Amino acid sequence: MSQPAPSAASRPALLRFLGGVRTVTGSKFLVESDHARILVDCGLFQGVADLRRRNWDKLPCDARDIHAVVITHAHLDHCGYLPRLVRHGFRGPILAGAATARLAEIVLRDSARLQMEAAEHANRHGWSKHRPAKPLYDDDDVDHTVSFFDPVPVGSDIEIMAGTGLRLHHGGHILGSAWVRLTLEDGHTLVVSGDLGRPGHPLLLPPEPFTGADVLLVESTYGNRRHDHESAQREFASVITRTLSRGGTVVIPAFAIDRTEVVLHELATMRGDGSLPRHVPVYVDSPMALAALDVYRDAIRSHSPELRPEVLAVGEAVISPDPFLAARTVQESIDINNTAGPAIIVSSAGMATGGRVLHHLHRILPDPRNAVVIVGFAAAGTRSRDLVDGARNLKMFGEYVPVRAEVADVPHFSAHADADQILDWLGAAPAPHTTYLVHGEETAAETLRDRISDELGWTAVVPRSGEAVLVR
Numbered sequence: 429m430s431q432p433a434p435s436a437a438s439r440p441a442l443l444r445f446l447g448g449v450r451t452v453t454g455s456k457f458l459v460e461s462d463h464a465r466i467l468v469d470c471g472l473f474q475g476v477a478d479l480r481r482r483n484w485d486k487l488p489c490d491a492r493d494i495h496a497v498v499i500t501h502a503h504l505d506h507c508g509y510l511p512r513l514v515r516h517g518f519r520g521p522i523l524a525g526a527a528t529a530r531l532a533e534i535v536l537r538d539s540a541r542l543q544m545e546a547a548e549h550a551n552r553h554g555w556s557k558h559r560p561a562k563p564l565y566d567d568d569d570v571d572h573t574v575s576f577f578d579p580v581p582v583g584s585d586i587e588i589m590a591g592t593g594l595r596l597h598h599g600g601h602i603l604g605s606a607w608v609r610l611t612l613e614d615g616h617t618l619v620v621s622g623d624l625g626r627p628g629h630p631l632l633l634p635p636e637p638f639t640g641a642d643v644l645l646v647e648s649t650y651g652n653r654r655h656d657h658e659s660a661q662r663e664f665a666s667v668i669t670r671t672l673s674r675g676g677t678v679v680i681p682a683f684a685i686d687r688t689e690v691v692l693h694e695l696a697t698m699r700g701d702g703s704l705p706r707h708v709p710v711y712v713d714s715p716m717a718l719a720a721l722d723v724y725r726d727a728i729r730s731h732s733p734e735l736r737p738e739v740l741a742v743g744e745a746v747i748s749p750d751p752f753l754a755a756r757t758v759q760e761s762i763d764i765n766n767t768a769g770p771a772i773i774v775s776s777a778g779m780a781t782g783g784r785v786l787h788h789l790h791r792i793l794p795d796p797r798n799a800v801v802i803v804g805f806a807a808a809g810t811r812s813r814d815l816v817d818g819a820r821n822l823k824m825f826g827e828y829v830p831v832r833a834e835v836a837d838v839p840h841f842s843a844h845a846d847a848d849q850i851l852d853w854l855g856a857a858p859a860p861h862t863t864y865l866v867h868g869e870e871t872a873a874e875t876l877r878d879r880i881s882d883e884l885g886w887t888a889v890v891p892r893s894g895e896a897v898l899v900r
């Protein structure tokens with residue numbers, strides 16, 4: 429759709445899919461033109477062991493030869509590989525919106541801690557295949573990484589290097605999230621959607637509409653699903669009411685960034701209408717979630733343009749189901765176990781792959797009065813997926829725990845757009861030369877590919893991991 433005016437010297441850029449294809453984790457897209465080598469997103473692979481092992485693979489190019497990294501948003505599957513890249517010698521700017529830079533630091537520090545703890549635990553108990561087990565990166569790598577963050581304003585054109593431009597557009601997925609437009613040396617344009625928010629997000633404004641590009645990479649997490657947010661709210665409220673009435677405790681494994689805020693918003697609404705009695709405590713047990721909550725509160729206080737006007741009108745109370753209790757220290761987390769009576773515990777990690785939520789699940793799963801509410805996407809190979817799939821026993825801390833508690837799956841709370849919403853986002857834009865479906869498990873990506881091809885008549889492809897294509 430653009431009219432490139434190629435100089436004799438500029439060749440089409442090469443785009444390589446290094447991660448986030450046919451899976452929802454490990455997003456990494458490398459764009460190489462004559463003079464610039466830019467990585468869009470630098471995510472960690474998560475989930476099944478085969479995927480996690482890929483975090484140890486070498487990249488097809490030397491990290492020292494990458495000039496800049498652009499990060500769409502602060503979720504681990506989009507930024508969690510950064511400290512590894514820096515350990516391998518990357519020294520360029522990490523370009524992202526200001527809120528993303530702040531949230532990414534929180535996410536990366538937590539990730540380093542979890543990996544160091546897992547390595548230490550494995551060495552102590554001897555269950556790792558690697559001896560000694562090592563973390564992918566540690567605190568020092570994260571210290572080093574955050575010094576390369578270079579916040580860029582959303583909605584302004586900036587030049588990454590001569591001839592290569594960047595513009596971020598609001599993505600509406602989590603605070604700070606953006607979709608990315610790159611203008612390459614030969615004039616061609618590439619848009620990477622990152623993760624797209626759903627228009628009904630209770631706190632954030634919808635993503636800015638796509639306006640066209642030569643090549644488009646679009647996420648497909650829910651490429652084969654439809655969200656019904658109203659029924660999700662009803663289901664969420666009813667499982668909580670049901671559990672409390674039988675004297676049980678509700679554990680909500682929440683992705684620390686955004687899902688916690690959305691869950692707290694729902695709980696605050698339930699406090700407001702009386703369906704969540706004030707004597708039932710709400711705990712947020714995750715230092716990372718609490719740190720991220722501060723970033724959301726700051727955004728509300730500073731009237732961030734990403735937030736809905738109705739949220740700004742109410743202020744911080746919109747995410748405060750008072751009384752609610754913050755467990756920052758390990759002792760405060762342990763103390764939750766000793767409180768009698770029903771409670772609501774929001775704790776990370778979201779897919780129950782690690783973190784404090786495991787201790788709560790370990791305690792509550794054997795009792796049928798209790799409930800676990802899964803409020804987001806549960807990737808294959810994670811404990812959350814096992815629970816959703818009806819696992820009778822769940823392995824944690826090297827032993828099996830019986831699952832007798834109720835398991836409620838409320839995936840429509842997701843911060844992702846569903847298939848119809850992605851098609852709406854593509855909207856009236858002119859057809860790109862090629863649209864690549866990324867960040868989706870195979871069936872989801874293929875279903876959305878077929879819809880884009882049938883309903884819009886666009887050339888749509890699900891790329892293979894490691895594949896390289898021209899941007900033209």
Ligand SMILES: [Zn+2]
Pocket residue numbers: 501503601623
């Ligand atoms: Zn995300």
